[in-house]
Amino acid sequence: MQKIRMGMVGGGQGAFIGAVHRMAANLDGQIELVCGAFSSTAERSKQSGRALFLDDSRCYSSYQEMFEVESKLPADKRMQLVAIVTPNHLHFPVAKMAIEHGFHVMSDKPATFTLEEALALEEILNAHDVLYGLTHTYTGYPMVKEAKALINAGKIGKVRKIVVEYPQGWLAEAPDQSNKQAIWRLDPKQAGISCCMGDIGVHAANLAEYMSSLEITELCADLVATVENRELDDDGTVLLKFNNGARGVLMASQISVGEENNLKIRVYGETGGLEWSQQEPNSLILKDLHEPNQILRAGIGQQSEFATANMRTPAGHPEGYLEAFANIYRNFAQQIRAFEEKQTPDEIAQDVPGIKEAVRGMAFIENVVAASQSNEKWHAFSIAPNNK
Numbered sequence: 266m267q268k269i270r271m272g273m274v275g276g277g278q279g280a281f282i283g284a285v286h287r288m289a290a291n292l293d294g295q296i297e298l299v300c301g302a303f304s305s306t307a308e309r310s311k312q313s314g315r316a317l318f319l320d321d322s323r324c325y326s327s328y329q330e331m332f333e334v335e336s337k338l339p340a341d342k343r344m345q346l347v348a349i350v351t352p353n354h355l356h357f358p359v360a361k362m363a364i365e366h367g368f369h370v371m372s373d374k375p376a377t378f379t380l381e382e383a384l385a386l387e388e389i390l391n392a393h394d395v396l397y398g399l400t401h402t403y404t405g406y407p408m409v410k411e412a413k414a415l416i417n418a419g420k421i422g423k424v425r426k427i428v429v430e431y432p433q434g435w436l437a438e439a440p441d442q443s444n445k446q447a448i449w450r451l452d453p454k455q456a457g458i459s460c461c462m463g464d465i466g467v468h469a470a471n472l473a474e475y476m477s478s479l480e481i482t483e484l485c486a487d488l489v490a491t492v493e494n495r496e497l498d499d500d501g502t503v504l505l506k507f508n509n510g511a512r513g514v515l516m517a518s519q520i521s522v523g524e525e526n527n528l529k530i531r532v533y534g535e536t537g538g539l540e541w542s543q544q545e546p547n548s549l550i551l552k553d554l555h556e557p558n559q560i561l562r563a564g565i566g567q568q569s570e571f572a573t574a575n576m577r578t579p580a581g582h583p584e585g586y587l588e589a590f591a592n593i594y595r596n597f598a599q600q601i602r603a604f605e606e607k608q609t610p611d612e613i614a615q616d617v618p619g620i621k622e623a624v625r626g627m628a629f630i631e632n633v634v635a636a637s638q639s640n641e642k643w644h645a646f647s648i649a650p651n652n653k
Contacts, residue, residue, distance in 0.1 A: 268297040269598050272335060272344035272368075274328045274359050275351035277303035277313035281446055282373055283350040286400070287317070289590035290348065295598040300335060300344055302328040328359050332366045345369060345601060352455040353463070357382040360397070364389050369396040369601055371594070375467055375630060376623030378457050381650040383627040387620050396604060398597045399618040399626075401471045403528060405589035407563050407572045408549040410616070412532070412539045413476050414569035415551070422535030424477050427505065427513035429530040431469040432521035436460075436499050439492055453496055460497035462488060463630050465528075466517035470503075470629045471622060472530055473515065476541075479507040481629065481646045486636035491520045503633055506643070546585055574613045593617055624648060 271290055276283015283303070290296040300323035303313035307326030314324030325331035335343045347363045349356055349372040357377040360370050364386075376399055377383045390397055403409060416424065440447035449455040450464055457463055474480055488501035499520050505513035518524075528543035538552035547563040563572070564580030575592045577584055599614035628648050635651050636644040 266602075267341070269295060269346055269601055270299045270342075270344045271296050272331060272347045273298060273301040273303065274331070274347060274349050275303065275355070276301070276348070277309055278316060279445065280350065285587070285590060286348045286350050286371075286373070286594075288587055290594045292587065292591035293595045293598070295595060296346070299323060300325065300331060302326065302331045329362065332362050332368065335368075336366045346371060346597075349373060352449045353457050354378045354455050357386060360386055361389055364393050364395050364397070367393070367395060369398075369597075369604075371398045371400065371597060372623070373400050374471075374623075375457070375463055375626050376620075377627055379650065380624070380627040380631045380648075383620075383624045384648075384650070387624055390620055396597070396600055397620050397623070398593065398600075399620075399623050400590065400593055401468060401475070401618040401622060401626075402586065402590050402593065403468060403472050403543060404475045404616075404618060405575065405592035406541075406543075406546050407568075407575045407584070407592075408541055408546060408561070409472070409476060410575055411561065411563075411568050411572035412541055412549055413478065414571055415539065416476065416532065416534070417478055420534075420551070421532065421537035421539060424479060424507070424509060424511045424532055424534050426511060426533040427473050427477055427479075427507070427530070428533075429469045429473045429513070429528075430516040431465045431528045432516070432518045432524040433465065433526060434520065434522045434524045436492070436519035437522045439494070451495060451497055451499075456497060457630070458497070458634050459488070459630050460495075461499050461517050461519050462501055462503075462633050463497075465519065466501060466503070466515065466633065467626045467629055469515050469517055469528065469530075471618070471626060472528070473505070473513060474625070475618075476530060476539075477507070477511070477532055479509055479511060480625075481513075482506050482508045483643050483645055484632060484636055485642050485644065486633045488634065488637040498634075498637075501633070501637070503636075543586075546589070547583060571613065571616060 302325040304310040346369040483506040485504040488498035500518040503515040540550040549561040551559040603610035
């Protein structure tokens, strides 16, 4: 067996999420970074690659050059997987070219710049024999998977209400020009039609659907750009309806002063409820209609196969964001190995966000923005692009 060989587009020196992808991919020793087009500037790409101990010959001046050259290398040398960690406007062209050259893709979210691009990407994938994954990180947490298993097993009865909130405070004032993470997220030419909902609201929507195994069918939205002179939203609230009749509330904010990364979800059923917080990820609160609340802890007692397969340390040893991120990469690596051996991956390996989540995520962003701009109350959750 060999390590899965990974290339990267974006994620050069000073880029936060690129380093996170590399750490997550490397955590289990299954994946090795072998090449990259780390910057749109050739010299910066080489400098970034050298800092990662890569040979200059594998540090490319553009992603186009990387795909062309790598595809011609011997099969046991070329990259097999590309991680896309660029601003949003580049996700689609990079993924499209990678797929057409036979490389598997792991993309940062949101998957594309528009819903139309996401649907086009789905068609391209259907025409090529490669795999696609999307880093909706929070689905990688063991106790999120335990909550999903409990809901699917009927532990809290039919789901009636979902409340998911994702407040941050880091964009509460206008960023200085050195904050590249903020600058591109607030630029419609790079981020798309939404900042807050496109950046973190889509995570909250994905978590609600993943944990409950339900789908959003209607929504009512109120988005706002709070800080003066902003073109894109930095705060928003969305009312939700789900396909089993349940109602929901989604709040996402990047101007909530004092908040760090306080993603939290509560799911209420006919006979019980579940509560999970990203800032206390090893705990899951189980609520019962007639009994005291229970705090379920990762690794304590009998838990679902999906939860235990994604735990890495004995109970009491904190696991967090990087481990959850790494679970997505590890499961995807198992998919690639099964793919190359012409086998069907097991259920654990298949538990990775993919093109379905990519399309629904972009649909969420476009539907929320359109609903917020409308005077009507409820809007059907549509997979059709708003320009159609």
